[in-house]
Amino acid sequence: MSTASQARATNAANECRPSLARGLWALTYRELKKWLKDPVMLIMFVLQPLIWMGLLGKSMNIQGLFSSGNLGNIEIPNITIPTVYGNVTIPGTLLAKQLQQEFSKIGTSVMQNTFGVADYFSFMAVGMVSMIVMTTTMFSGMSIVWDRRLGFLDKVISTPVSRAAIIFAKILNATFRAMFQASVILALAYLLGLQLSSSFTLLNLLGVYAAIFLLGVGLSAVFIAFSIRSTRMERPMQFISLITMPLMFASNTFFPTKLMPDWMQAIANVNPLTYLTDAIRRLTILPLDASALIWDFTYLGLFAAVLTSIGIVLAWRYLTR
Amino acid sequence: MTDEVIKAENLTKIFNKSLVAVDHINFSVREGEIFGFLGPNGAGKTTTINMLITVLKPTEGRASVLGFDVVKQANEVRKVIGVVPQEYTADEDLTGYENIILCADLYGIPRDIAKKRALELLELVELTEFRDKRVETYSGGMRRRLELACGLINRPKVLFLDEPTLGLDVQTRAATWEYIRRLKKEYGMTIFMTTHYLEEADALCDRIAIIDHGKIIVTGSPSELKDSLGGDVITITIKENADVTDIIRSVENVKEVRKENGSYRIKAAKGEATAPLIIEALRRKGFTVTRLSLTEPTLNEVYLEYTGRAIRDTEESKEAFRMHRITLRRARAG
Numbered sequence: 001m002s003t004a005s006q007a008r009a010t011n012a013a014n015e016c017r018p019s020l021a022r023g024l025w026a027l028t029y030r031e032l033k034k035w036l037k038d039p040v041m042l043i044m045f046v047l048q049p050l051i052w053m054g055l056l057g058k059s060m061n062i063q064g065l066f067s068s069g070n071l072g073n074i075e076i077p078n079i080t081i082p083t084v085y086g087n088v089t090i091p092g093t094l095l096a097k098q099l100q101q102e103f104s105k106i107g108t109s110v111m112q113n114t115f116g117v118a119d120y121f122s123f124m125a126v127g128m129v130s131m132i133v134m135t136t137t138m139f140s141g142m143s144i145v146w147d148r149r150l151g152f153l154d155k156v157i158s159t160p161v162s163r164a165a166i167i168f169a170k171i172l173n174a175t176f177r178a179m180f181q182a183s184v185i186l187a188l189a190y191l192l193g194l195q196l197s198s199s200f201t202l203l204n205l206l207g208v209y210a211a212i213f214l215l216g217v218g219l220s221a222v223f224i225a226f227s228i229r230s231t232r233m234e235r236p237m238q239f240i241s242l243i244t245m246p247l248m249f250a251s252n253t254f255f256p257t258k259l260m261p262d263w264m265q266a267i268a269n270v271n272p273l274t275y276l277t278d279a280i281r282r283l284t285i286l287p288l289d290a291s292a293l294i295w296d297f298t299y300l301g302l303f304a305a306v307l308t309s310i311g312i313v314l315a316w317r318y319l320t321r
Numbered sequence: 322m323t324d325e326v327i328k329a330e331n332l333t334k335i336f337n338k339s340l341v342a343v344d345h346i347n348f349s350v351r352e353g354e355i356f357g358f359l360g361p362n363g364a365g366k367t368t369t370i371n372m373l374i375t376v377l378k379p380t381e382g383r384a385s386v387l388g389f390d391v392v393k394q395a396n397e398v399r400k401v402i403g404v405v406p407q408e409y410t411a412d413e414d415l416t417g418y419e420n421i422i423l424c425a426d427l428y429g430i431p432r433d434i435a436k437k438r439a440l441e442l443l444e445l446v447e448l449t450e451f452r453d454k455r456v457e458t459y460s461g462g463m464r465r466r467l468e469l470a471c472g473l474i475n476r477p478k479v480l481f482l483d484e485p486t487l488g489l490d491v492q493t494r495a496a497t498w499e500y501i502r503r504l505k506k507e508y509g510m511t512i513f514m515t516t517h518y519l520e521e522a523d524a525l526c527d528r529i530a531i532i533d534h535g536k537i538i539v540t541g542s543p544s545e546l547k548d549s550l551g552g553d554v555i556t557i558t559i560k561e562n563a564d565v566t567d568i569i570r571s572v573e574n575v576k577e578v579r580k581e582n583g584s585y586r587i588k589a590a591k592g593e594a595t596a597p598l599i600i601e602a603l604r605r606k607g608f609t610v611t612r613l614s615l616t617e618p619t620l621n622e623v624y625l626e627y628t629g630r631a632i633r634d635t636e637e638s639k640e641a642f643r644m645h646r647i648t649l650r651r652a653r654a655g
Contacts, residue, residue, distance in 0.1 A: 016400045016475055018429035026426030034414045151408030155471075158374040159427040160399040320378055 016160055020168075023161035027169030028176075031143070035177060045136060046184050053128045053189060056254075062120040066107020068100040114256055117195060122285045125189035127253035129212075130277040132185050133178040134247060135240075137216045140174030141223025142236045149231055157320060167315045170224050171308070175216035182212050186284075197285050204283040207293075211279040211300055215272055218304040221311025229318045252277050275299045324352040326479055326511045327373060331382030334368050342368040344535035345382060350479075350513055350528075355505055357526030358515040359624070365535040366515035367407060370483050373513065374404050386479055400428070403477030407484045409464045410471075411456045417443065417467050418452040424471040435474070442470040446500065462493035469500060480504065482514035486521060498525055519620040529620075531627055538627045546623045551576060553592025558584040558612040559603060568606055572598050584612070592617060 035042070064070060076092035076099070108118055115123040147153040156166055186208070190196070227236040250267040251257070257268040268274050279296035282289055327350035334343040343365040350356040358366045371377040373384055375395040383390060389397040411420045418439060425435030443449045446466035456464065465485065472480060485501065486494040502525065504510050516522050522529050523543045530540040539546060552574070559565060569578045569587060574595045577588040589595040592615045600610050 016428045016430060018400075018427065022426055022429055026423050030412060030415065030423055033419075034412065037414045151406045151410045152412070154371065154376045155404060155406050155410040156427060157376045158399060158402070158404045159424070160396050160429070161427040320376065 018160045018162060020162040020165050023165030024168050024172070027156070027161075027165060028172050031169060031173035032176065035173070045132070045181055046188075048135075049128045049132045049181075049185055050188055052131070053125055053185070054192065057121045057124045057128070058192075060120055060124070062115075063107065063111050063118060066103065066110060068104040071100050071103050074099065114259065116256075116281065116286050119193075119195060121193055122189075122195045123281070124254055125185075125192070125194050126281045126284060127277050128189070129182045129185050129280055130215075130251075130253055130273050131248055132181045133212050133215055133276065134219060134273060135244065136178040136181050137174045137220040138223050138240045138244070140177050141170065141220045142227050142233065142240075143173075144170055144224055145227045145230050145233050145236060148228075163316060163319055164312070166319065167221075167224060167312055171217055171220045171311075174220035174223075175213055178216040179209055179212050182208075195285060197287050199288040200284055207283045208280050211276055211283070211297065214297070214300040214304040215276045218272065218300075218307035218311075221308040221315075225311040225314035225318075228315050247271060247273050272300065272303045275303075325349040326352045327356070327384070327386050327513060329369075329373075329382070329384040332369065332372060332379055332384050333381035334365075334372060334377060335380040341535050343372070346532070346535070346537045348530050348537060348540060350511060352511055353505070353509050354527040355501070355512040355514065355525050357522040357529045358513070358532055359517065359519070359522045359526075359529050359620070360515075360532035361517055364517075364532045366517075366532060367483055368535075369532070370481055370513070370515055374402060374481050375399055400475065401478045403472035403475060403480045405468045405472040405480070405482045405485060407487060409461075409468065411459075411464060411467050413457040414455060416453050416455055417448050417459070417463075417470075420456060420467060421470055421474060424474045428475045430475060438474060438476075439470075442473055445473075446470045462489055462496070465489060465493070465497060466500070469497075473504070476508075477510065479511045479513065482512060484515055484517070486516070486518065494521070501525055519624060523620050531624060533628045539623075543620060546620065547618045548590050550618045550622060550626055551588050552590035553588075553595075553618065554616045555587040555589055555592055555596050555599065556584055556612075556614045556616075557587070557596075557599065557610050560609040560611050561607075563608070565603060565606070565608055568602055568608075569599055572602050575599070 074096050076095045078089050078092045079095065080087050080089045111118050111120070117123055144153065147156075153166075186194075223236070223240075226239065230236060246267070248254070250260075250264055251271045251273040252268060253273060257265050257274065260268060275296045279293060279300065282293050282296070327348075329346055329348050331345045331347060332343060333341070333345050335341050346365075346369065348356075358369060360366050368377060372379050373386060373391060375391050375398055378392060383392070385391060386398045387401055389401075391398050411417070412423070415423065421439040421442060422435060425432075425439065430438070440449070440452075443452050446469055448463060448466055448470065451459065451463065456467065459467065469485075472482075482501070486497050489497065498521070501512065501514075505512060514525070526543060528540065528542050529546060531538045531546075539549075541549065564580065566578050566580060566585070569575060569585060572589075572595065574590045575587055576590065579586045587595075587599065589599075596613060596615055600613070603610055
């Protein structure tokens with residue numbers, strides 16, 4: 001190897017100034033562009049939670065359970081109470097009416113105590129937002145398998161682009177998608193009757209995005225690390241369908257955790273989905289509770305930090321086989 | 322004195338601790354030459370290329386490109402090489418121009434230079450009029466040319482071509498060969514390519530290594546390899562009824578002479594040069610040659626000689642086969 005030709009090579013190399021930001025932007029831009037050019041997938045992804053939300057949220061009319069109409073016609077006989085002034089008769093119809101009114105009040109209070117809000121739809125619509133954040137990040141993480149199969153990943157690896165940019169582009173793409181889908185679901189939920197709390201401001205929306213961002217980053221990092229060596233879609237797919245259900249149900253997505261059996265509560269209490277859902281609920285439909293929010297965000301922040309570190313270390317190690 | 326642009330020493334790749342894809346190979350590529358790796362599918366060609374372009378880590382041995390170690394100085398290697406992979410890796414949802422700019426971004430080439438160069442490269446591969454069309458609409462040949470343009474965006478010193486004409490029709494293949502020759506001539510680029518087409522190796526490569534089962538069996542220029550078979554076969558017939566075996570044998574380069582049915586079957590190195598000498602020698606002794614035919618051995622015979630079988634697809638792994646089919650399907654889609 002003569003110094004002359006190495007010098008020439010170095011000259012050519014000097015012109016290349018691969019930077020993390022540049023590579024990250026280029027790769028993320030590619031992903032987002034791909035995504036926007038596939039509106040069918042976009043609609044499909046929104047459609048599924050929309051169906052869940054519309055059908056499940058509306059059919060599980062839990063507040064309806066406690067409505068006066070649901071008590072039906074109760075027949076209460078007239079009650080006669082003997083007093084010193086003679087017998088006083090209270091008509092049964094009056095009692096029944098009173099009871100129905102009380103039942104409705106009790107129902108509202110049960111709803112408030114259980115769900116924090118008076119209607120189940122608002123409660124579960126927020127859960128739906130979490131669900132879409134979870135599924136979107138999982139599937140997006142898997143797109144690295146496609147890049148591997150199509151040879152795109154190998155080509156990118158053979159360029160001097162920062163290795164971190166390759167992984168972060170995937171993470172960012174998954175997270176942006178999740179944020180977008182979440183926005184769509186929130187907007188649709190609002191149109192379908194989501195009741196915002198009186199303390200809701202547009203600033204809360206930023207909090208919602210921050211929470212989604214943290215969970216999205218953590219979850220997608222795990223999925224990218226998980227699928228980085230695969231050349232087949234089957235295994236990650238299987239894994240996703242395996243863990244989606246437990247993550248969804250062993251959390252406060254559809255039902256409050258406090259009414260679950262202890263063992264399930266234990267799972268729900270470490271399930272990051274619980275914290276995301278709780279954070280979004282507190283920011284949208286529930287009255288503001290700063291200390292609870294801080295705890296939610298701390299957990300989500302830790303989750304993102306730990307899992308992203310693990311994900312990136314694994315991805316780094318296995319990017320080059 | 323030529324430089325060794327690529328050097329591999331005992332380069333080995335073992336997958337899953339048992340599958341030996343590349344088995345202690347040694348070779349070097351000189352500056353400015355087109356070096357071909359020839360072998361059937363599954364012989365270890367792509368694995369070798371992937372180690373040289375820093376996509377795979379060697380299990381054993383070492384390799385360097387322009388003096389940079391492919392493991393320890395991987396990033397230096399990446400800056401000075403261009404890669405045209407076997408698959409169509411251009412993004413179908415982006416336009417040809419966007420794809421080239423994406424590549425430029427990955428190399429961190431300043432935007433203004435990148436834009437100018439992208440247009441030049443599109444011109445070079447004759448895709449200017451399709452620059453703003455999505456790659457989805459490109460034919461196989463166009464995609465291959467776009468890959469070539471992407472691989473050239475950083476003005477590489479060494480270009481790696483993995484099966485550059487896989488799945489292309491005859492015309493497109495010939496056109497691709499032309500581009501490759503032009504690159505070598507105009508940019509003085511060193512080119513490392515793999516192929517399982519014998520005629521491709523013969524037409525393009527200055528030197529060839531035949532690889533089979535992860536081992537390099539023989540290395541040399543196409544003509545050296547053909548000569549190593551014992552040379553060309555010249556068949557002549559003379560007008561006179563006499564035995565001229567000794568006269569022919571005395572001619573330079575003649576290795577073997579046999580009289581068969583009134584004609585002479587001569588094995589000789591450099592047949593085209595030797596045949597006139599034989600005619601001349603016979604004429605001087607008063608004999609007249611009435612018929613002459615010359616058959617040159619092809620790489621096909623070389624391949625047969627060294628591997629003991631004709632070059633054709635061997636049993637591939639399922640995944641490789643599937644990838645192959647994806648590539649072919651996309652190539653046909655235009």
